[in-house]
Amino acid sequence: MPKTGLTQEQLKERVIEQTIERMRKFGYEKVRLSDIAKDLGVTHAALYGHFADKAALFDAVSERWINDIDRQLTDVCDDRTISNSLERITRWFVVLHRAKREKVQYDPEIFRAFNMSAQIEKEFVQRHLALMETQLTSLVQRAIDDGLMNGEAHTIVKILFTATIEFHFPTMVLERIGEEREHLLEQILSTIYKGLK
Amino acid sequence: MPKTGLTQEQLKERVIEQTIERMRKFGYEKVRLSDIAKDLGVTHAALYGHFADKAALFDAVSERWINDIDRQLTDVCDDRTISNSLERITRWFVVLHRAKREKVQYDPEIFRAFNMSAQIEKEFVQRHLALMETQLTSLVQRAIDDGLMNGEAHTIVKILFTATIEFHFPTMVLERIGEEREHLLEQILSTIYKGLK
DNA sequence: CAACTTACAAAATTTGTTATTTGTAACTAT
DNA sequence: ATAGTTACAAATAACAAATTTTGTAAGTTG
Numbered sequence: 092m093p094k095t096g097l098t099q100e101q102l103k104e105r106v107i108e109q110t111i112e113r114m115r116k117f118g119y120e121k122v123r124l125s126d127i128a129k130d131l132g133v134t135h136a137a138l139y140g141h142f143a144d145k146a147a148l149f150d151a152v153s154e155r156w157i158n159d160i161d162r163q164l165t166d167v168c169d170d171r172t173i174s175n176s177l178e179r180i181t182r183w184f185v186v187l188h189r190a191k192r193e194k195v196q197y198d199p200e201i202f203r204a205f206n207m208s209a210q211i212e213k214e215f216v217q218r219h220l221a222l223m224e225t226q227l228t229s230l231v232q233r234a235i236d237d238g239l240m241n242g243e244a245h246t247i248v249k250i251l252f253t254a255t256i257e258f259h260f261p262t263m264v265l266e267r268i269g270e271e272r273e274h275l276l277e278q279i280l281s282t283i284y285k286g287l288k
Numbered sequence: 289m290p291k292t293g294l295t296q297e298q299l300k301e302r303v304i305e306q307t308i309e310r311m312r313k314f315g316y317e318k319v320r321l322s323d324i325a326k327d328l329g330v331t332h333a334a335l336y337g338h339f340a341d342k343a344a345l346f347d348a349v350s351e352r353w354i355n356d357i358d359r360q361l362t363d364v365c366d367d368r369t370i371s372n373s374l375e376r377i378t379r380w381f382v383v384l385h386r387a388k389r390e391k392v393q394y395d396p397e398i399f400r401a402f403n404m405s406a407q408i409e410k411e412f413v414q415r416h417l418a419l420m421e422t423q424l425t426s427l428v429q430r431a432i433d434d435g436l437m438n439g440e441a442h443t444i445v446k447i448l449f450t451a452t453i454e455f456h457f458p459t460m461v462l463e464r465i466g467e468e469r470e471h472l473l474e475q476i477l478s479t480i481y482k483g484l485k
Numbered sequence: 486c487a488a489c490t491t492a493c494a495a496a497a498t499t500t501g502t503t504a505t506t507t508g509t510a511a512c513t514a515t
Numbered sequence: 516a517t518a519g520t521t522a523c524a525a526a527t528a529a530c531a532a533a534t535t536t537t538g539t540a541a542g543t544t545g
Contacts, residue, residue, distance in 0.1 A: 099518085125506060137519055139508070211463070246475070254451035254476050262459060266408070278443070279451050286483030296488080322536065334489055336538070 103141045105131055107151050111201060114152065119204035124148075146208065153205040154215040156198075160190045161222055168226050176234040180251070181280050183230060187223075188258040188276055195265050206261060224248060240287045247287060254279055292330060300338045302328055304348050308398060311349070316401035321345075343405065350402040351412040353395075357387045358419055365423050373431040377448070378477050380427060384420075385455040385473055392462050403458060421445060437484045444484060451476055 097105065109130050113122045124145055128135040142148040167186050173179045195202045209216050227248045234240040240247060257263045258276045292299055306327050310319045321342055325332040339345040364383050370376045392399045406413050424445045431437040437444060454460045455473045 102518095123506065124508095133518095134520060135507075136509085136521080140518070145507070249472060250476050250479055253454050253472060254480075256454045256460065257450050260460070263453065263457070275446060275450060279447050282447055282483035283451075283479055284483070286479035286481070292488080299488095320536065321538095330488095331490055332537075333491080333539080337488070342537070 099141075102131070102133075106138060106141060106148065107155060110148055110152055111155075114200045114204055115198070119149075119200050119207070149204055149208050150213065150215060152201065153209055156194060156201055156205055157215060157219045160187070160194070161219060163187075163190050164223065164226055168230065176230065176237045177239050177284050180227070180230045180234065180284075181277060183227065184251075184255055184258065184276060184280060185273060188255075188264075188273065191259050191261060191264045192268065195261060196268055202261065202265075209261075223252070227252065240284070242287060250287075251280070251283060254283060292328070296338070299328070299330075303335060303338060303345065304352060307345055307349055308352075311397045311401055312395065316346075316397050316404070346401055346405050347410065347412060349398065350406055353391060353398055353402055354412060354416045357384070357391070358416060360384075360387050361420065361423055365427065373427065373434045374436050374481050377424070377427050377431065377481075378474060380424065381448075381452055381455065381473060381477060382470060385452075385461075385470065388456050388458060388461045389465065392458060393465055399458065399462075406458075420449075424449065437481070439484060447484075448477070448480060451480060 106127060109127050110122060113126065113130075124138055125135045128138055138148070142151065163186050164183060167173075167179065167183045170179070170182070173182060211217075211220075228244050231240065231244045231247045231251070235242075235244060235247075255276060257267070258272065294302065303324060306324050307319060310323065310327075321335055322332045325335055335345070339348065360383050361380060364370075364376065364380045367376070367379070370379060408414075408417075425441050428437065428441045428444045428448070432439075432441060432444075452473060454464070455469065
């Protein structure tokens with residue numbers, strides 16, 4: 092029984108979308124809840140039915156930013172056209188690198204909002220890290236099963252993830268945003284694969 | 289013919305020391321040239337004989353911070369008790385990691401000052417990066433000559449430096465300051481050595 | 486003339502005031 | 516009960532005036 096013509100979920104969606112739009116247009120510091128509400132034809136107080144506070148709304152924006160990346164990574168995990176398990180791991184890292192790069196480069200305001208609020212302890216960051224670890228562990232386990240790697244999956248994951256941090260950690264990606272670095276990423280990965288054989 | 293009882297160089301030294309002291313005590317934002325001058329019994333204008341401006345003084349502090357690390361790295365390069373060239377590279381990275389860790393952990397205000405001003409394009413940062421590259425290239429070349437590595441020294445240096453960035457890039461070191469990570473650093477390095485054989 | 490000081494303008498920071506935004510609670514319509 | 520509104524208090528932000536700090540040029544002293 093909505094008064095806006097939208098269901099609960101639809102309005103919540105619209106709020107997030109509108110927040111993103113205003114972040115892009117005016118910068119994230121200038122996003123006012125009252126403006127968002129006005130855009131959607133409700134009072135600002137109505138937003139509090141959907142988000143605990145302003146920070147929670149901003150977190151929802153960051154979460155979407157992250158979910159978009161997670162989706163791309165999941166696609167790589169499920170891609171049936173990749174037969175070699177090491178190739179799949181490389182592909183996974185390249186997609187991760189490109190996704191972060193693109194976000195940082197073409198959506199700088201959303202990135203800034205993310206960067207301001209995204210402390211490592213935040214729940215949605217933890218979920219992202221956990222998902223990446225789960226996916227990478229499964230990919231590494233396949234490589235071990237295929238006899239292409241030796242060692243404990245957990246340890247290998249840590250090595251791969253840490254050694255490539257410059258290619259996926261947002262602030263590090265920003266640091267070298269102007270440079271083409273995919274080749275170096277691939278070099279590092281294949282050196283490590285060889286070292287793990 | 290100084291009026292302070294100190295030579296030019298000595299006064300310059302004292303200015304830097306006093307700046308560091310005030311940064312540690314009150315935080316780097318609260319460092320006033322006028323206070324430093326008062327501490328040393330001169331007027332603030334006298335400082336301009338030694339430093340072009342406030343930023344130059346702060347850079348001198350950061351430069352000292354960096355030089356201290358460079359000195360430790362040089363010691364590793366010259367250490368005659370290390371016979372194995374791969375062991376020397378590992379040692380070099382461990383010393384680099386520990387030095388950065390220590391600075392970030394025990395001198396947080398100086399680190400913040402460094403972090404604020406230390407853009408990658410600054411001259412003293414460039415010198416630091418160049419020195420590290422020179423040293424590491426020489427260490428890698430020795431390993432190649434000893435038959436322990438294969439490939440082009442320049443490429444190997446890039447791989448090693450990038451894959452270990454989490455252990456020496458200041459903001460990355462801060463990110464995991466509470467964790468013991470030397471073991472992981474050594475694991476990454478030995479995996480890469482094996483991959484380069 | 487080297488190593489400062491003094492005097493002063495420009496820039497940055499702080500302080501106090503006012504306006505806007507955020508968050509909450511009590512209320513209304515379906 | 517749900518999905519909002521209205522009304523109001525608390526927190527923030529915006530602005531202007533006062534103060535402090537920074538940077539410079541001209542002057543002083545051993």
